[in-house]
Amino acid sequence: MSTVEEERATPARSAEPPRKRPVRRRTSTRTRAELTLLLGPALALFSLFVLVSIAAALYYSFFEWNGFGPPSKLVGFANYRKALADPVFQGAIRHNVVFALLSVAVQLPLTVALALLLNGRMRGRAVLRLIAFTPYVLSEAITAVAWLVMLQPGGAVDQGLRSVGLDGLVHQWLADQNLVLYTLFVVSTWKYLGFGIILFLAGLQGVPTELREAAALDGASAWQTTTKVVLPLLGPTIRIWIFLSVIGSLQLFELVWIMTLGGPAGSSATMATYVIDRGFRRYQFGYGSAVAVVLFVVCFAFALAYQRFALRRDTDGALTGRVD
Amino acid sequence: MTAHPATTRPRKLSGRQLAIPGRYLAALLVVGVTLVPIAFVVLGGFRTNAQLNADPTGLPHPWVLGNYRTILGSSLFWRLMGNSALIAVTATVLTCGLGAMAGYALARYRFRGREGVYTLFSAGLLFPLGVASLPVYLLLRQLNLLESWFGVALAEAAFGLPVTIVILRPFMAAIPAELEDAAAVDGCTRLGFLWRIMLPLARPALVTVAVLAFLGSWNAYQLPMLVFNDQSHFTLPLGVATFQSQYSQDTASILAYTALSMLPALGFFVFAERRIVGGMAGAVKG
Incomplete structure (x- = not known):
């Protein structure tokens, strides 16, 4: 921002015919001062917390450092090698990926199906919208605690299943190493389903009724109309939903941390819980920083790849949009 | 996010009639799944631990205000x-x-x-x-x-x-x-x-x-x-x-x-x- 174009252009412009805009007699110094005033604080805050903290994490990641005193024991890439070789971290990555795949394979069809069913005129639509959105507004901490209580052995969920004769389904929801990840997935579905439904209902507003009517008049069945006309038009919403959902799955932390701390025996650990567990709780700040950097890189790589290959035509550059 | 203008012509579209009960069923499902855990939390706060242990999914009987009162007083x-x-x-x-x-x-x-x-x-x-x-x-x-x-x-x-x-x-x-x-x-x-x-x-x-x-x-x-x-x-x-x-x-x-x-x-x-x-x-x- 050190250079302001107007300043350099002034002598040449003075000979030109007046521009469309009324020429302001502001000095370049003034414009520059305004820009500094307007952009400075935001840039400073953003740089300090976002850029500096990321750069610092990168720096710390090359040290073995318990957080006391400045980091001094340089270990190169040893932290990264150690993390990628640790079965718990490998498991954490796998759990994040399973979560992401499950949301696309299970939550997405469920959400779209419910949104399609709910689309249209209905009594109490506003109330429905309000209720469906509620879990999204509650914090993950509240969600986690509420479900933690309900999922206790012999708790509300177990009793609910028994009362409808499904005793066979009663499990150690959070203590069974093979089940805990799926239990957490169900809880996260509860929290985010309504958000998705609202998103798709909004997307469906953009599908003209005439198109569906035309398809029906041409003899398309309701199923054909849905799969051949409506779903393709929902493409942008679906792609955005997948993006949010995968990024959310990769960053999964609070539900897991509060409900299981990543346990039992690391069976529900995620990359983010691993960062906090190793870095913060065990005072391995260099190692934790390295894992945090891996987490950045994974999210960043996914976001860039997705932006490049899937979102390109939709957002036409949320990241590159130009304004004139 | 307002409702569509009323241009539906349901008579011609077979299968559309089915959509109406389906719609209400889906609505009921969403509302139920969403509200049951919230209701459990709110109502559970009106119960005693003994009540909760004896019957986790029951209604408060009798209603107890003590839990809420203690927290509001903290x-x-x-x-x-x-x-x-x-x-x-x-x-x-x-x-x-x-x-x-x-x-x-x-x-x-x-x-x-x-x-x-x-x-x-x-x-x-x-x-x-x-x-x-x-x-x-x-x-x-x-x-x-x-x-x-x-x-x-x-x-x-x-x-x-x-x-x-x-x-x-x-x-x-x-x-x-x-x-x-x-x-x-x-x-x-x-x-x-x-x-x-x-x-x-x-x-x-x-x-x-x-x-x-x-x-x-x-x-x-x-x-x-x-x-x-x-x-x-x-x-x-x-x-x-x-x-x-x-x-x-x-x-x-x-x-x-x-x-x-x-x-x-x-x-x-x-x-x-x-x-x-x-x-x-x-x-x-x-």
Whole structure:
């Protein structure tokens, strides 16, 4: 921002015919001062917390450092090698990926199906919208605690299943190493389903009724109309939903941390819980920083790849949009 | 998000009749699945532990007010709520204020490096606080801002800037230049234009970003968990989780605590529903 174009252009412009805009007699110094005033604080805050903290994490990641005193024991890439070789971290990555795949394979069809069913005129639509959105507004901490209580052995969920004769389904929801990840997935579905439904209902507003009517008049069945006309038009919403959902799955932390701390025996650990567990709780700040950097890189790589290959035509550059 | 205009011609479309009961069935399913856990928490707070143990899914019988009364009478609970409010309001004001100023500069000034600065901010979208909390914690420690509500608010505001600027900039860029010209003719400076004309016109977008920032901060757990060690500094989400682990045998009190912690967010939501839902959908669509 050190250079302001107007300043350099002034002598040449003075000979030109007046521009469309009324020429302001502001000095370049003034414009520059305004820009500094307007952009400075935001840039400073953003740089300090976002850029500096990321750069610092990168720096710390090359040290073995318990957080006391400045980091001094340089270990190169040893932290990264150690993390990628640790079965718990490998498991954490796998759990994040399973979560992401499950949301696309299970939550997405469920959400779209419910949104399609709910689309249209209905009594109490506003109330429905309000209720469906509620879990999204509650914090993950509240969600986690509420479900933690309900999922206790012999708790509300177990009793609910028994009362409808499904005793066979009663499990150690959070203590069974093979089940805990799926239990957490169900809880996260509860929290985010309504958000998705609202998103798709909004997307469906953009599908003209005439198109569906035309398809029906041409003899398309309701199923054909849905799969051949409506779903393709929902493409942008679906792609955005997948993006949010995968990024959310990769960053999964609070539900897991509060409900299981990543346990039992690391069976529900995620990359983010691993960062906090190793870095913060065990005072391995260099190692934790390295894992945090891996987490950045994974999210960043996914976001860039997705932006490049899937979102390109939709957002036409949320990241590159130009304004004139 | 209003209902379609009534142009349905159901008679011609076989299978459409089926859609109506299906629609209500789906609605019932969504409402039920959503509300049952919430009702369990709220009603459970009105029961005793003995009642909860004997019949986890039953209704309160008799209704007990003690759990709620104890928590409402605890000064710590109110303290945490105050902390949450202070941090959320500060973070919201900072994000919106600084974001609006930066968005204005990026939308209405021409200068070299403008797109670069905008790209820098929007790249911040890829680094939410959730993945950066350990580095941010270390930074706050370096700055001597551990245990400080202001430190948490600053960090949340910083990470809130990208989405704020990405929403506000196109909105501000879309305000016609003629308006600015007319204001300039009337002797309004560019900063005056921001304050007197741009901000009032951008109100819908500002409300949206404010709601996003407030909700994000109010519900935040990870960074406060790292930064606050002293219980009297806790925010409400931290309080809920800590209460659960401290009194894990006292289920009825946990449920009452959780229910009371839901109330502010629910109240805020009912109050600002249109903005929240519209804002989410809008923010998501970019």
